[in-house]
Amino acid sequence: xxxxxxxxxKLRLYHYWRSSSSWRVRWAFAYKExxxxxxxxxxxxxxxxxxxxxxxNPLGYVPVLEFQGQPHLPYLxxxxxxxxxxxxxxxEPSLLPGNPLERARARQLxxxxxxxxxxxxxxxxxxxxxxxxxxxxxxxxxxxxxxLQAYETxxxxxxxxxxxxxxxxxxxxxxxxQCYNAARNEVGLDAYPNIARIQKNALATxxxxxxxxxxxxxx
Amino acid sequence: xxxxxxxxxKLRLYHYWRSSSSWRVRWAFAYKExxxxxxxxxxxxxxxxxxxxxxxNPLGYVPVLEFQGQPHLPYLxxxxxxxxxxxxxxxEPSLLPGNPLERARARQLxxxxxxxxxxxxxxxxxxxxxxxxxxxxxxxxxxxxxxLQAYETxxxxxxxxxxxxxxxxxxxxxxxxQCYNAARNEVGLDAYPNIARIQKNALATxxxxxxxxxxxxxx
Numbered sequence: 001x002x003x004x005x006x007x008x009x010k011l012r013l014y015h016y017w018r019s020s021s022s023w024r025v026r027w028a029f030a031y032k033e034x035x036x037x038x039x040x041x042x043x044x045x046x047x048x049x050x051x052x053x054x055x056x057n058p059l060g061y062v063p064v065l066e067f068q069g070q071p072h073l074p075y076l077x078x079x080x081x082x083x084x085x086x087x088x089x090x091x092e093p094s095l096l097p098g099n100p101l102e103r104a105r106a107r108q109l110x111x112x113x114x115x116x117x118x119x120x121x122x123x124x125x126x127x128x129x130x131x132x133x134x135x136x137x138x139x140x141x142x143x144x145x146x147x148l149q150a151y152e153t154x155x156x157x158x159x160x161x162x163x164x165x166x167x168x169x170x171x172x173x174x175x176x177x178q179c180y181n182a183a184r185n186e187v188g189l190d191a192y193p194n195i196a197r198i199q200k201n202a203l204a205t206x207x208x209x210x211x212x213x214x215x216x217x218x219x
Numbered sequence: 220x221x222x223x224x225x226x227x228x229k230l231r232l233y234h235y236w237r238s239s240s241s242w243r244v245r246w247a248f249a250y251k252e253x254x255x256x257x258x259x260x261x262x263x264x265x266x267x268x269x270x271x272x273x274x275x276n277p278l279g280y281v282p283v284l285e286f287q288g289q290p291h292l293p294y295l296x297x298x299x300x301x302x303x304x305x306x307x308x309x310x311e312p313s314l315l316p317g318n319p320l321e322r323a324r325a326r327q328l329x330x331x332x333x334x335x336x337x338x339x340x341x342x343x344x345x346x347x348x349x350x351x352x353x354x355x356x357x358x359x360x361x362x363x364x365x366x367l368q369a370y371e372t373x374x375x376x377x378x379x380x381x382x383x384x385x386x387x388x389x390x391x392x393x394x395x396x397q398c399y400n401a402a403r404n405e406v407g408l409d410a411y412p413n414i415a416r417i418q419k420n421a422l423a424t425x426x427x428x429x430x431x432x433x434x435x436x437x438x
Contacts, residue, residue, distance in 0.1 A: 058372035059335055059365075073324055073376060078334070080299075081326035088319045100307045105292055107300035115297070115334040116278055125339060128361065129348055142347065146278075153277040157292060 008089060011036040012066040014056060016043060017216035018184075020118060020177035021079045022063040026211035027173045028083045032090045040218065044123075080114055083170055095170045106164050109155060109171035113178045117147025121181065137185065144178070144187045151175060152192040159194045161201045168205060176202045180213065227308060230255040231285040233275060235262060236435035237403075239337060239396035240298045241282040245430035246392045247302045251309045259437065263342075299333055302389055314389045325383050328374060328390035332397045336366025340400065356404065363397070363406045370394060371411040378413045380420045391421045399432065 013029070013036050015022035029036050041049050041062050056064045057077035065076045065085075076082055087095055096103045119125060120143040126136045155163050155171075163171035179189065179199045189196040202208050209215075232248070232255050234241035248255050260268050260281050275283045276296035284295045284304075295301055306314055315322045338344060339362035345355045374382050374390075382390035398408065398418045408415040421427050428434075 058369040076323050078327045078330035081323045084326055085319055085323035100304055104295050104300045104304035107303055108297045111297035115338050119334050119338050150277040
């Protein structure tokens with residue numbers, strides 16, 4: 001942890017163990033060794049925490065970062081906003097390449113997941129689309145495949161062990177949790193050899209292992 | 220325009236006049252006075268440019284920025300990636316507040332539109348949901364209202380003339396084009412007084428006027 005010269009209040013992350021957006025942030029914090037308390041929030045249907053959680057994030061989603069004891073703007077939602085904040089305040093080790101063009105490409109890859117895939121396959125989009133379980137599965141798989149295919153095509157231009165060559169970047173932090181969602185929805189990675197290789201390499205990194213959903217599953 | 224000391228190739232923006240994501244980027248470039256050629260791409264059903272455009276962006280969307288004559292990574296998609304690139308390479312005038320916490324909040328607001336609203340109300344999501352025009356409208360209005368309500372609640376903590384007080388930021392560049400989509404889908408702003416005020420102020424800025432869809436509508 002190598003914070004810039006700013007007073008950062010004690011941090012608390014509201015998350016859910018198998019929310020892919022939560023995993024992105026847990027992973028960024030693990031990579032940068034940012035100290036943080038974790039508070040589990042269950043937003044599944046039937047859970048009672050949704051109304052309480054909307055005071056922290058009006059869209060009702062996790063993750064939300066709390067700056068404890070801070071009177072102005074104590075809550076910060078949206079994984080990309082949290083990770084860009086972490087990158088600015090704890091710049092080393094960086095989750096972005098060094099030059100602007102490659103930084104932009106890493107952000108483009110992250111966006112293929114962040115805005116192009118995850119919101120469309122999320123539970124609330126499924127709920128709004130249909131109650132029919134067969135059609136829900138078709139819908140969910142459609143959006144996951146659409147996103148992973150685009151990622152696979154694009155990442156071929158930059159991939160090494162990770163999405164942007166040798167360096168772990170925020171692109172990987174968005175990709176691998178989406179692959180976890182893909183597996184839960186029975187979408188295999190055989191059609192996406194670059195993604196499959198990147199996932200294997202990323203899963204073996206200490207920060208990925210430290211932030212993996214399995215480690216946060218309620219007993 | 221106040222570029223950092225980098226050689227930036229000649230820029231070309233592939234866009235569509237009333238795509239809200241295209242407007243975000245046109246607006247950022249107008250605000251920063253970044254010189255750019257514009258190339259219209261019609262991605263509506265029946266248009267013939269989709270296959271050609273997928274070579275520039277595998278998700279098939281606009282906007283896409285081209286770095287003309289650059290052999291490595293000549294194309295950059297995703298509005299947020301393009302705008303963050305512009306912010307890094309042409310830092311003045313800035314589209315982000317000065318301190319990290321407020322920068323993060325501006326990004327959170329932009330994300331409410333970028334990942335929380337626009338992808339769900341987009342034409343391709345409508346197409347996948349249903350062909351029934353009444354249900355398409357209900358679906359579209361649902362996601363627009365869901366996003367604008369969250370934005371309204373959150374922006375109350377920071378709003379002045381614009382979303383982040385006195386300064387035009389990327390939050391406004393995402394909000395106002397979404398309001399344009401709202402109007403096209405007969406969602407009024409009466410329930411969102413902060414948003415309505417911000418929209419009015421932002422529409423009167425020279426960079427917004429210079430980038431407005433009306434100015435790019437084909438004759």
